[in-house]
Amino acid sequence: MIRAILFDLDGTLMDHRAAADAAITAWVAGRSPGHPRLAEAPALWLELEERHLASWHRGEASWQEQRRRRIRALCDDLDLDVPGDLDAAFASYGERYREGWVPYPDAPAITELAGDYRLGVLTNGGNDFQRAKMRAIGLAGLGPVLSGDVLGGQFKPAPGCYLNAAAELGLEPGEILLVGDDLTNDVTAPAATGMRSIWLDRLGAEPVPEGFPRITTLTALPQYLSGHSDLG
Structure with missing residues (x-):
């Protein structure tokens, strides 16, 4: 029986991609108005985000x-002058990014x-940062925000992330969705530990893995949930 439901945050409750794309586009445009490769900035930023967050994990x-x-790395790729104060430069991007912190309309x-x-919530972002997002999107009272940096350094998709999250809740993996x-x-890796999972397919871009439920x-x-007694 399912006793707890954990939600991913970025891409599930909050449209992280839209916020990040708009923020990095504005940041590059502010440093180099009319940059000929401005349209490439979001894709470059996504690749750098995935690569360097993985190094933190x-x-x-x-x-x-x-x-x-x-x-x-973004400045090097776009042939921009590298800021002398990288922390201040990221903070400038971050201010723009925070302006885009809104929930998906269906999140409430x-x-x-x-x-x-x-x-x-089970998320791969920094815990304090993700808690701030939950406050911004009006879901701070939802429940605990569990992230790898408070789960023994275990991040999705490492099995330890899901097992430690279950232990934090005092439940067995099979009691969590x-x-x-x-x-x-959020789907296949947690299932390998016994945790149940449902894929939130907002884009309909990929086939559904066999044996996993999907909602849009x-x-x-x-x-x-009400129609599936095995999850009730």
């Missing part, structure tokens, strides 16, 4: 250092489940 760089590396629907399940948009981090909006989750 592996313990190869601090939270702040991975940010510095991302700014430096998950609060309907609070009477039947314990709710919370994880809902998220990332097929590996969070508003469908309460109805899905």
Whole structure:
């Protein structure tokens, strides 16, 4: 029986990609108006985000250092002058990024489940940073925000992340349902530890892995759960 539901945050409750794309485009445009490769900035930033956050997850760089590396690498790639103060440069981007912290329109629907399940978040971002996001999108009271930096340094998709999250909640993995948009981090990897999972497919861009349920909006989750007694 499912006793708790954990949600991914970025791409599930908050449109991180839209916020980050708009922020880095504005940041580059501010440093180099009319830059001929401005349209490439979001894709470059995404690749750098994934690469350098992974280095933080592996313990190869601090939270702040991975940010510095991302700014430096972006400037090198776009042939921009590298800022003398990388921390200030990232903070400038961060101010723009925070302006885009809004929930997906369907995110508030998950609060309907609070009477039947314990709710919370399982995320790969820094804990303080992700808590700030939850406050900004109006879901701070949802439940615990669990992240790798408070789960023994275990980040999705490492098995220890899901097992430690279950232990933090005082539950068995099979008593927890994880809902998220990332097929590996939020669907197949948790399932390998016994945790249940549902794929939130906002884009419909990939086939559904066999044996895994899919929803296309969070508003469908309460109805899905009520119609599947094995999850109740």
